[in-house]
Amino acid sequence: MNNDFTKAMDFRHACKAFDENKTIADEQLHYILEAGSKSPSSFGMEGWKFLVITNEALKAKLRPACWDQVQITSCSHLVVILTAIENVKPSSGEVEKRLARRPLSKEQLSGYVDLYSKHLSETLSSDENIYHWTAKQSYIALANMMTAAAFIGVDSCPIEGFEKEKVEEILELDTSKWQVSVLVPFGYRINEQSEQLRLGLDDVVEFID
Ligand SMILES: Cc1cc2nc3c(=O)[nH]c(=O)nc-3n(C[C@H](O)[C@H](O)[C@H](O)COP(=O)(O)O)c2cc1C
The missing domain is CATH 3.40.109.10 (NADH Oxidase)
Incomplete structure (x- = not known):
């Protein structure tokens, strides 16, 4: 293709x-x-x-x-x-604001914020952990x-x-x-594009049936 x-x-x-x-x-x-x-x-x-x-x-x-x-x-x-860093902490109020863009009732929204805090408790436990999480995204x-x-x-x-x-x-x-x-x-490039060097799909893909 x-x-x-x-x-x-x-x-x-x-x-x-x-x-x-x-x-x-x-x-x-x-x-x-x-x-x-x-x-x-x-x-x-x-x-x-x-x-x-x-x-x-x-x-x-x-x-x-x-x-x-x-x-x-x-x-x-x-x-x-x-x-x-700050905006993804529930204490900032931003988490609730962003989740509230979805069609959720008040109870569902508060349940969602709780779920977020619980699932991400380790991630949100330090600014360093937060950085690794948000930077990846x-x-x-x-x-x-x-x-x-x-x-x-x-x-x-x-x-x-x-x-x-x-x-x-x-x-x-x-x-x-x-x-x-x-x-x-x-x-905009000023020089010719370099050759695209890549491993073959056989080297980077493994199929598990
Ligand atoms: C996360 C990341 C960081 C990179 N940092 C640099 C950099 O600081 N300077 C640079 O010239 N190229 C950087 N590169 C480009 C890579 O060297 C380049 O993508 C790789 O050699 C493949 O070449 P291509 O993108 O031209 O196909 C970076 C690429 C990635 C994905």
Whole structure:
């Protein structure tokens, strides 16, 4: 099977340098961000925020904290994916608010919040555990944004090579509320796409009948 989705998967690569003279149009950026926001999240908590940075001075400040990677400054838009700490705690009131978007009676809603707190008691027991839980989910949004971008001819590169505390300091984040999960610059490639190196399906798939 070969279709537009396949083309997008083949177009996407970890773009190492962007054309500094090209900017992503607002409409396209919106399309990419919407793909991120439509991603699934545990209990529908949407424990993420997408910081979109175009300020050149801020990008330049962030670059040394991101292993001095050129993608940070050459991209059109740098998206920093933040992951929620406070909002996923029932005490914040946000959990109830988000669950209340569903058609639930008052009793059902309070039962649901109890279930959430009980199932996630270990996860919610420390900010560190919360970070691992919400950060994992934010990678789904990351993947969807990169594929959506590729679908409309926009390049990207997932960036895990960064010093978390330094980036959070530069962005002046209150880390009891939000922490940095991963960064993803978007823009247009300046060099030829690298060859897609992948193991065969036989190496990564095992069928159990
Ligand atoms: C979680 C994650 C973190 C990554 N971090 C970086 C990074 O900091 N810098 C970089 O140039 N590439 C980074 N990459 C890109 C990978 O090196 C790349 O996806 C992989 O080598 C496969 O190449 P391709 O995406 O071009 O097919 C990262 C990829 C993932 C999934």
